[in-house]
Amino acid sequence: MSPMRIPYENLKALNKPFEEAFKLKFNDFLNSGWYILGNEVAQFEKEFSNYHDENYVVGVANGLDALILSLKCCNFKKGDEVIVPSNTYIASILSILQCDLVPIFVEPNVETYNIDPKKIEDAITSKTVAIMVVHLYGQCCEMEPIVNIANQNKLKVVEDCAQAHGAKYKGKLAGTFGEYGCFSFYPTKNLGALGDAGAIICKTEEDYIKLRQLRNYGSEKKYHNGIIGYNSRLDEVQASFLRVKLPYLNEINNHKKTLASIYQSNLNENFIKPIIDNDFDNVYHIYNIRHKERDRLKAYLSANNIDTEIHYPVAPHKQQALYQLNNLSYPISEEIHATTLSLPCSFAHTENDIRKVVEIINQFN
Template sequence: MPIPFVDLKAQYGSIKDEIDEAIGDVLASASFIGGPPVDQFEQDFAEYSQVRHAIGVANGTDALQLALTAANIGPGDEVITAANSFIASAAAIARVGATPVFADVRRSSWTIDPVQVERAVTARTKAIMPIHLFGTPADMDEILEIARRHALLVIEDAAQAHGARYKGRRIGSFGQMACFSFYPSKNLGCFGDGGAITTSDDVLASRIRLLRDHGRASKYEHSEIGFNSRLDTLQAAVLCVKLRHLDRWNQRRQQIASWYAEDLDGSGIETPERHPDRSQVHHLYPVLTEDRDALQSRLEAAGVSTGIHYPIPIHLQPAFAHLGYREGDMPQTEFAAKRSLSLPMFPELTREQARSIARVARQPCDALIKPSSSGNKEPSHVSDQLPGGRADSASRLERPDRSLCSDTFRRDHRR
């Protein structure tokens, strides 16, 4: 059987009764905007995130833009963020009229490098937006110290880090605000779009609630120009159910990550580094290899879906060409863009599937070709690579292909 990159159907099947009941209750109420499910989720998520407030919004990009607006960041201001991410973080900065200033990342975590952040600070800098990429927390102690020294705000982009911890403390509780996405494939995802902003600042929370609903002070009184960005009731009901399972799902992701690391050890394929001072929740599982395209083709031929995160760094995107960045400005980010491949990662992935994926990843392309009954060659599938399968003894290669998985990518060469 093919192995998908993410399997939302399997997740739904595991909690179907709870989800169906929650959705049924909303349908029966015929109330779809606001109401008890939204209030309940905001209360539950704030408590989970170890903050005073969680404000539900329409999506993660809106969360970023609302947070920046609530902080009065706009034209003439600069916000420092990472170039290695999805474009939403930088786009939100640009949308409020500010300028995104990119900093390179640390190869050990693929999160923003505080040394590069310090170098990027100018008189126009108003905030730092660290991105907890792939579920790995950024180096928050160093970032917070830079922010304190320069009187800057910290707005966390936690879209990929639901439930992660840094030195025992939840991600989303460090900055003045943190922004979450509940896109369906996230660790905590709804059945459409959704997002939230967390904060322990009462004034910011009050303004965000105003801004998300057209700047509405009362039913027909609008104190400022706002957004139409509410978390709808159906999505809140789904999130209330899923939040109860989030820690268990994250623990499973951590287990899968340890399987991959074990099975790929010594292959020359570089797996994500583990950090004892933080709890990584592995929204994605990117590995590094010298020939990413060959590895992806090999896995796809075996029925394994993969992803690339992200093939074009934000500073090199056409949309930001006017900022004047050039290839070579962010060497670590650009290195990852050319070498990184994300393996399947979802809580329902089995031990045998993880082992099979690693086995295929370690083999050269030749090992995936088997003769058909007509004498032609065709790609074998992961099911053939399982113990007892047709390719288990005949095609299995015990040693990694060094031409595709260079020793350059061993852990001891990391910066």
């Protein structure tokens, strides 16, 4: 009999502990007769804002829309520049392009994979209007120097927190440093819905009112449209599921940290592991390692019944969709994308699963 396969992710198993609560919530939703922007969205917004000790949260349809609407809220001019890491998921860059803005790539710190604050100032021009940071893999960016640079240059800070629910830098939560904290609740996230969903943390009542209009056809009052808006509303049923899981977010994060600590302590020196730094509270949305023979390592693990993923196989500036950037070179980003491998590390995995992965991967040569 072949050994049991260890999947990279198993969403059915991950959500099994919440299944009965989901069913009750769905019945409440169904019986309410109110399916769009109702009590569940309002309550989730309140609970998510309380979790972050912030005043204003706006639920939207997905993480990409959270980024787009945040940029739209700023009224930037066509052709204005937004600094963004060269090492990120393409959604960060798509949001900038969708707003007729120009992405200006800045290389990451090769140890953290996040944007390198030391390189940001060199990228600032007279057309720069914002810095979009991406808290990649579950670890916050080095926000103190980034916020200082933004303040000195009168730039907005937009945080892409899609992978960083509950992550902290110097005790402060991701999404609370800049003008906008943008979240995705895609099902694989640490706080995952059962479909697409997103939210924005903002700092002012003025932005809160405007974002609520932007997500709903530019309307705050039914059939009265004050601005040109979009249809990007957090779904009522997804909000109800998120309300079930939000009280368990810290438990989910702590479980993933425990699994990550097994990797950290037991993987041998053939693999580049995430750095540990007391300033950063990493929630390990993704536990990634790096190896110069990444593709051979991935095939070896698959042959040994261990599934892995690559986040991400192609650097953004090399994507066909961004053909106008294909001739640019960002060697640090390219090196990361060529060598990174994501290991199983989810709420559905057990400590024994991870020890088995370690046992097998340490035999790779």
